[in-house]
Amino acid sequence: MTQVTISRLSQLFVRTLRDNPADAEVASHKLLVRAGYIRRTAPGIYTWLPLGLKVLGKVENVVREEMNAIGAQEVHFPALLPREPYEATNRWDEYGDNLFRLKDRRGADMLLAPTHEEMFTLLVKDLYSSYKDLPVYLYQIQTKYRDEARPRAGLLRGREFVMKDSYSFTMDDEGLEEAYFAHRKAYQKIFERLGLEIVIVKAQSGAMGGSRSEEFLHPTPIGEDTFVRTEGGYAANVEAVTTVVPEPVDASNTPAATFEATPDSPTIETLVSQSNALHPRSDREWTAADTLKNVILAVIAPDGERHLVAIGVPGDREVDLGRVEVNVGALLGIGGEVEVEAANDEDFKKFPQLVKGYIGPGSSLDNKILGKESATGIPFFLDPRLVEGSAWITGANEFEKHAYNMVVGRDFEGDGVIEACEVREGDPAPDGSGPLIAARGIEMGHIFQLGRKYAEALELKVLDNNGKLQTVTMGSYGVGVTRALAAIAEKNHDEKGLIWPRNIAPYDVHIVATGKGNEVLDGAAELAEKLSAAGLDVLFDDRPKVSPGVKFGDAELLGVPTSVVVGRGFADGKIEIKDRASGEAREISLENAVEEILAEVR
Amino acid sequence: MTQVTISRLSQLFVRTLRDNPADAEVASHKLLVRAGYIRRTAPGIYTWLPLGLKVLGKVENVVREEMNAIGAQEVHFPALLPREPYEATNRWDEYGDNLFRLKDRRGADMLLAPTHEEMFTLLVKDLYSSYKDLPVYLYQIQTKYRDEARPRAGLLRGREFVMKDSYSFTMDDEGLEEAYFAHRKAYQKIFERLGLEIVIVKAQSGAMGGSRSEEFLHPTPIGEDTFVRTEGGYAANVEAVTTVVPEPVDASNTPAATFEATPDSPTIETLVSQSNALHPRSDREWTAADTLKNVILAVIAPDGERHLVAIGVPGDREVDLGRVEVNVGALLGIGGEVEVEAANDEDFKKFPQLVKGYIGPGSSLDNKILGKESATGIPFFLDPRLVEGSAWITGANEFEKHAYNMVVGRDFEGDGVIEACEVREGDPAPDGSGPLIAARGIEMGHIFQLGRKYAEALELKVLDNNGKLQTVTMGSYGVGVTRALAAIAEKNHDEKGLIWPRNIAPYDVHIVATGKGNEVLDGAAELAEKLSAAGLDVLFDDRPKVSPGVKFGDAELLGVPTSVVVGRGFADGKIEIKDRASGEAREISLENAVEEILAEVR
Structure with a gap:
């Protein structure tokens, strides 16, 4: 962008405002609007005024320079795209309501691209045919569209925004590894130059597919993402934390399961104290961690279909719907992003065997109400703490009745294991580096080892050095450019206004x-x-x-x-x-x- | 954009092609694809490869520099916009099928903007309130969307394209005049720097509204726009040419109208020769220019409604549907772009008074079949050559019958005057600068004196120096940036490939x-x-x-x-x-x- 070297405020198209915009919650949003950098056009959609556009150009250039430095080449794709490539990878459906869809005058389905994996794959397929052409890294700095359910915090979560997305194409996993780390390093440099502290956390790949994935989180109290770290250097997105699984228990001395009346004990707390009073355990006291809480959830697939699941967790923990959303799709064989909510009355009406407040794997009459070969057929996923041989107090599917000494693998079995529990500060990190510390952050970047998912779906193959066709290995990498600008503003301000770092200042x-x-x-x-x-x-x-x-x-x-x-x-x-x-x-x-x-x- | 100073072809993401793309008609399209500058993604939608993106950046910068030079300030609007502002100016409907419309997840109507008059108007309304703030010129270089019925010629007529659009806001017509000429000069410089010869032609404002408007046409045989010029310096879009109107005729000695049998004279030619033989004129011979041809057309409004009109033109001229499309809407009170086509059999069925091949304003039984207070009620618009007092041979609404000496104003009247006839080489220019010469061109830019149309619709008022609210006067100005790139490629090539001018070369x-x-x-x-x-x-x-x-x-x-x-x-x-x-x-x-x-x- 050509620099205007002197701007006179008497002529500059800017108007500072005394009052904060009514819809603004965070400082960056308030100040960028008040200082005349941006204006809201529609929910999650902003106009760049001259000052904002200058700053945006500077952020873009930092990103561009670091991408060029790793040999990535800049291209530019349309935002308006045909349906077919996204159909081939299922993402047309998997994106659900987050995708802006439209029809052209001839009735052809089109979309506003949220990200361009398919198009880059097809472009490389179109141009390249040999291992000699690879590796190639391509990127664009381009306007993206996502129909967010809750656009918020100004530029931090918008529906139209600028993103740098890049894609690596390599012959094998080794090449992917190299591309991945080149991007990882470039991103570290970018955020360093932008003055944004970053924690790189392990992440779930979600709708993108692929294996390894890391998020670049900028720690800030206004962040939407919760993540955990340890002093020993572990860091992960809460969705990606894995539970440290206890050893299996020898249940040979555990008494047989019994079904007992448990009147007036509507909470876990009252249940535990009543249990210790009336049905004491021989070796030690019952605690909340010995109770098994079974929660019925509805999983809404991208196609709108509603799937019920039961999730069993220790009674001293809550279910984290975010973790369930990330992990349950794969267990149910549903592709794409799902939404999870509590089952409603109508859901329950279909299963009279389940008694609210007393849900469990069985009852005194039928011990297969949830779990393998159960009467309800509702898939029953267990928290990893429910190890083989462990004994639990759990609902008996009868009002004011509970089952005691229900042993995993002896008295009931789940249909799979799920990371569903809330992650707590103090929980041990899976890598043994100490207790977890919770923090909040904004996702500034995300890097994915896609592997061959997209290349297979779209048949991107090149000849290898033996003249045989080989599917290409891909990575995809994104930086939120508008979001970075907002994070810089968020970090650099006081009660009087913005305080730009020199390399980003207008x-x-x-x-x-x-x-x-x-x-x-x-x-x-x-x-x-x-x-x-x-x-x-x-x-x-x-x-x-x-x-x-x-x-x-x-x-x-x-x-x-x-x-x-x-x-x-x-x-x-x-x-x-x-x-x-x-x-x-x-x-x-x-x-x-x-x-x-x-x-x-x- | 940061310059990559050395690109190695062994690594550059480019593949040259030997064969022309199947869908390419024009050289720029063929060569830009074959040389690896662009790739087609969907009809009228292209991806920019590294070489193309470099060239595009250079063209953008020429435009940016010249806009900055006249004090215009760069902003950047979203492409995805809410319906309401476009509803307020009627353009939501008036754009018809050319507008990409969509709904967001909450069902709100949105559009992909084809141009941003409404948004700029609202932005200035939002920020400014006093005459002291004006004039202000704002522009953006931004991605635009138009769902063209016939995207063609590669980048020359696309559905997603880059445009520079600017808008001037001034207190009065004098300020508008200044802004208009500042843009006019800036555009002349831009096209000079891009090496594109330009003819500035008078144009109709069409859907944009407003008064004065000129197009910047680049003359080229592959152009879609036909325009005319004279050696004396006149130049106009064919749609904007006005007819040199003959003097009114004194009809006091013209014989009364008669209705005559005209067997076996199905063409104008046979009709004229038969007329001279059987019904000779006293003063001179009849010619085709003495016959009045009445054409029934269907005008399709943006809302899809079908309006029939009759158009009367001298028999030696054809009706130019393009000219009718531009001019008929205003006569019918229809806003926006209309489509015009010949009336079909169903249309004719509704009006048995009209006899195909013999249509005229009247018949021997009823002389009010077309025109004022006519039986059919079909609006009847006359070519300007049908001056008061002129006498015509025209259809009598009976098979093989014609009316003679039908005098305008005596025997029939139209409902208005329309510029509907084809413009011919050799016709006199309206400014008296000589005979018209026909040429073809591509519209590279368009400048409009909008006046107060948008400011009134959206209530953009500021306080004048007497403290009274005054509606702001606007202009809008556009340059097709992608189209300019294509025109440069089109002009600078030979059979071997592209030949870039130095300042645009990658x-x-x-x-x-x-x-x-x-x-x-x-x-x-x-x-x-x-x-x-x-x-x-x-x-x-x-x-x-x-x-x-x-x-x-x-x-x-x-x-x-x-x-x-x-x-x-x-x-x-x-x-x-x-x-x-x-x-x-x-x-x-x-x-x-x-x-x-x-x-x-x-």
Whole structure:
């Protein structure tokens, strides 16, 4: 983008606002709107005003430079695409409501692309045919569309946004590994240059498919993603944490299961204390962790179909629907992103065997109500803590009745194991690096080892060095460009406004002319010219009838890192230079102002 | 965009093709695909490969620089927009099938913007409130969508394309005039820098509304637009040509109208000769220009409704449906773009008074079949040549019968005057600058004086210097950026490939290493480094196993203006420098190669 070297505030298309926009929850959203960088056009859809567009261009260029540095080549795909390629990989359906779909005048189905795996695969198929052509890394910085259910936080979760997406095409897993780590390193550099701390966490691949995947999370209290880390260096998305599984238990001495009346014990707590009083365990006291809570959930597939599942977890833990959403699809053989919610009354009506509040794998009459070969046929997935031989107190599918000493593998079996429980601070990390610490973050980037999923679906094969056709191995890598900008704003602000890092700021220096008389204004204009000639991008507040107070306030709101006040001291050859971040100001002489300012700014 | 200073062809993501794409009709389309600049993704939708993206960036920058030079400020709007603003101006409906419409997950109507008048109007309304804020010129270089009925000629008429659109906001017509001419001059500079000859023609505003409007046409035989010019400097879109109207005729001596049998005269020609034989005129012979041909047309409004109209034109002229389409909407009070087609049998069934082949304003029984207060009620619009008092031979709505001496204003009247006739070479220009010459062109830009249409519809008012609210005056201005690129390719090519102008070329110089041995390759690589260090963008054909013939062919196809061959003479310190346009080659010494090449390239 060509730089405009001096912008005069009297003419710049910007209006600062005193009040926060009504729909803004987070500081970056409030300030970017108030300072005139962006305007809301529709939910999750924003317009870039001149200041915002300048900053966006700078963020894009950081990303572009680091992608070019690893030899990735820039291309540009359309946003409006035909249905067929996305049909071939099932993503037309799997994306569910998140996909903007439309028809053209001839009735052909089209979509606004949320990401371009299919198109890049087809493009490489179209152009390349030999192992000699690989590896190739391609990327684009392009406008993406996702019809988010809850667009929020301004640019942080929008429906139209700029993303850098890249794709690697290699002959084998080794090549993929190399491409993956090249991108991983490039991303570390990008976020370092953008001044955004990043934690790289293990992630589930979700709708993208593929094997290994990591997220680049920027830790911030306003983040939507919860992740966990340890002091020993482990970090993972909560969805990707695996439970440290206890050893199997020898159940040979565990008494046979019994069905007991448990009146007036509607909560886990009352159940446990009643159990210890009336049905004591021989070796130790019952605890909440000995109770088995069975939850009936509805899994809504991308095609809208509703599948009921039962999930059994220790009574001292809650089910984490987010973890269930990520993990249950594969167990049910459903592709794409599913939604999970509690089963409703209508769901329960279909299964009179299940008694709410007392749901369990069996009853005194029929011990196969949930689980393998059960009467209900509802798939029953167990938390990994329900190891073979462990004994549980659980519902007996009768009002105010529970089963005792129900042993996994002896008295009931699940249809599979699921990571469904909430992850808690203090839980052990799966890699043994210590107890988990919880944190929140924003997903700034995501890297995927796709493997051959897309190449197989779209038949991307090239000749190997023996002249045989071989399916290409792929990776895909994304950076949220608009989101990065918002995160930078979020991190760099105070109550007065934005505080841009120098390499992202819309201008290098903000000259504020105060005081009356043309001399000051002319002097400020002359300084602006000199600084611009020295290669700086200058914002010049030349507004004639605006008070110094308003000008200073605007300078703080707009957030240019250095401002220069040309005012009262001007007659004596003095001007003031002010650092936005520290608030520190000092007087310098007009004579060597250009050198002083250059030294400050560079 | 950051420049990659050396691209090695062995790694560049490009594949040249020997065969023309099956769907390509024009040279630019064939060559841009064959040379690996673009790939088709869907009808009228293209992907930019690395070479194409570089060229596109250069074209964009020329446009950006000239817009910045007139003080226009760059912003960036979303492509995906809510329906409401376009509803307020009627364009939601008026765009008809050309608009891509969709619904979001909540069922809200949205569109992919074909142009952004509404959004810019609302943005200025949002930010500005006083005459002191004006004038302001805003622009964006942005992806636009139009669901063209017939996308064609590659990038020349696409459905997703890049456009520069700008909008001026001024207090009055004088300000608009200034903004309009600033854009007009900027556009002249842009096309001059792009090396595209331009004829500025008067145009109809069509769906945009507003008063004055001019098109920037690039004359080329493959253009879709027909325009006319004179040697005296007149130029207009065919739709915008106005007829030189003859003087009214004194009809006091014209005989009364008569209805005559005209057997066996099915054509205008036979009718004229029979008329001269059987019903001669006293003063001179009848000619085809004395016959009145009445055509029944169906006008299809954007909402799909079908309106019948009758159009009366001299028998020596054909009706030009394009001219009717542009002009008939206003006469019928239909907003937006209409389609016009010949009436069909079903249309005719509704009006048994009309006898095909013999249609006229009246019959011997009823002289009000078409025109004011007529029985059919079909609006009857007359060509401007049907002046008051002129006498005509026309159909009598009976088989093989015609009416003679039907005088306009005496025997019949139309419901309005329409520019409906074909414009012919040799017709007089309306400004008296001589006979019209026909030509074809591509619309490269369009400038509109919108006036207050959009500002009124969306209530954009600011306080004037008396503190009174005043509606803002607007202009809108567009340049087809992708189309400009295609036009440049179309103009600059030969049978071997593309020939880019230097300021648009993807690289400054294309080094071709031929001959065997690492020395040549190393020498070429060293030269590439030196040229790159000197600031040139270098494409380096380092492909090891490709024959010189193929390399030369690719260099010609890719079209970099200067190529340098490092080959046979290298051992003797000689290389060859070749001009793509002229084909001329000369040997230079390796020693001062950098200076020689710089001199050639700059």
